[in-house]
Amino acid sequence: MITEPITLDTTGVDTQGEIARLRERGPATLVELPGGVRAWSITDTDLLELLLTDSRVSKDARQHWPAFMNGEVQPDWPLFAWVAVNNMFTAYGADHRRLRKLVAPAFTARRSAALQPQIEAITEELLDTLAAVPAGEVVDLREAFCYRLPIGVISELMGVPDELLPGLRVCADGFFDTTLGPEEAAANYFELYRLLGELVARKRAEPGDDLTSALIAARDDEDGSALAEQELVDTLLLVISAGHETTINLLDQAIVAALSHPEQLKALRAGEVAWPELVEESLRYDTAVVHAPLRFAVEDIEYEDVRIAKGDPIIVCYAAPGRDPKVHGDTAPEFDLTRENKSHMAFGYGVHHCLGAPLARLEANLALPRLFHRFPDLRLAVPAAELPALPSFISNGHASLPVYLTAGE
Template identity: 50%
Template sequence: MDFDGVEPGGALSGAYDSRVRLDPAEHDPRSDPDSLCAAGPVVPVLLPGGVTAWLVTGHQAGRAVLADSRFVKDIGAWRAWRSGEVPRSWPLAPLLTVANMTTATAGDHTRLRAPLARAFTARRVAQLQPRVEELTGELLDGLAAGRAADPVELRARFAHPLPVRVICELFGVPDDRRPRLQSLCGALFATPSGPADALAVHRELRAALAGLLRAKRDRPGDDLTSALVAPGHDLSGSELVDTLLLMIVAGHETTVNLLVNAVHALLTHPDQLALARSGQVPWSAVVEETLRWDPPVANFPFRYALCDVDVAGRTIRAGDPVMLSYTAFGRDPQQHGPRADRFDITRPPTRHLTFGHGIHHCLGAPLARLEAAVALPALFGRFPGLALHGPGQPPPRRPSLVFNGLRELPVVLAPRGDARQPPRPRDGS
């Protein structure tokens, strides 16, 4: 099927047509999750730079694509990439050409995933809980040191440093390397000012990670980076760098968004917050409902059709690129009922696709769930008066095609006139 004479995956030179525009720099109201769901389970979209693609928005269609071996991650299968219609300088190209499990298919995917799969089992992640609790307590102490009625930017002061510290400790990133890595990671998924800037950030980040790998080869420690470079693994130099890039970038950015989105959802739904605080609903339900209703990843590119494939009544041609809309999956009324657009932590458990499906299920899912399950009750337990600063002004979203989160979350720790800070619980919870 073509789109008014332009094949999906090509570049447009003329006027934009009726396709939904997915461009964080120029918001199209039709790109909101609920609107995408209403448009159908598979939607033609226009990406930055005039690149066209299919966007899968229906839960069942997304699950089918994730499990279908006719959709591969090899960019060589993308017709417009092979022909040169999409330039190598396209700002999203670095995400599609990295040599890690996000762009690998079949045997290569298994080979790249295996060294990390052993480190991210549920049992091993559970052993991190005391350290996550300790780091959470330290950050809450830092918040409590200020005036309770003064505004605090919770993303920068709490939601961001917690997963960054956890992932940096896991991968043995020294303290002196962390600020630059964090800065580059943030720049990588911001809206680039141009292709040259996007590629420059990607090159600098890969160089920083290559330096970390060299340091661990010279002086290995008890961390996952040292394990990756230990004898016995068959990952190439570029695969090692790009695997680190995936785990460190995705390992903290997605959890930052999960924490911020959960806090914002609870503060804007006080009835739901009351249920969690009272113990009527477990905090794990808060985490799962946030993952469904406001997931940390918006859209993930790309899979490419090896042959013509019918998905939910649409024919996706061989060589077409396909994106998955995780924000739309969570709002699909066919999966989550007619009230799918509502944040409701009492909702009966329903499966969501936020962490993927099948062999592409996210390795870091147990760690993200652990961090959120520790951080959220600790935050609201320590600051029972926590409230949005300027509740009439919704915090701005980060301008990202891939990640879904708030740029900032200004809060007050206690209502004005009540500057008392509750003491830190003795057990650190």
């Protein structure tokens, strides 16, 4: 058994190649994270399903990660915010159920569907702006479309004032950037909390019809409990970061995949394949989140020839099941809108399955057909293989998405 860990590439330049190398070592293998932290990387779908539904696995570093409990993990660790937050993302057991119950009403399928007119309005406004770009000019579609739609939706949902958005965006980008050094990571962490604290203060003074105000006022009907102050701020952090970054990457990856497979795009435009098939195949093929830090073994866990000891960190590879040959066969590495089985873990699995999944799917299913029908000559300005990757082993997208909108150059 190989015990020397693979150091995860913080630049994200070869995500699928790295996953393949991890998979070759077995269902679980040791990896090294920034700061020399070692964790078990899980790439096997069966083991993922087991661990993500097992009470012997926790996301709460305060209870179950000795290094964190002993003060060895400090805010200058680049991934500190991923384990230090106190919200349903890191909660365990009864705490997780309580926190999820307070947030869930804002993300039901019905509430998401009610946002459709706003999503359509934002989409049309963005497309109108793109249509005004002079012919032959290169446009960064990630910035001009993939980013602006989700951030517009989530900021309206949360009631974020326009003047706070630029700072929150910079901090959210830093949250996912695994190349940040210790000083940069710590500075980003503290600035993010300053901005979120300002948002809470504003909404306390002037509540509105938005999620932030609702979370401030939320009470559990059974015991009357509300979100504690840290839980409130950390829940806002979770909603803002997960609520836009993952959808940006979904739109980004779906556009690149469609433009890279012209015959399949032709079938979509002709109505021979439904647009939701593009969304689901994109989620399988290149999911928005690659590795999600961290979980911790509550007690010793044995699986085949692997022993994950009590207290050991675990990093879940959500991108692995989408191309697991045991699930998708020899065609797993191929993008195919017609494949019958498009199963994936793009929105997580088990009790921590993403509450925002219906909203993300709705945004993509509304926006993508409108984009491709509005710009029938849309094409990449550089080969797909030359698109720059986001500097992250967590977030899976492109740093930019240069395209031509029209036929002429």
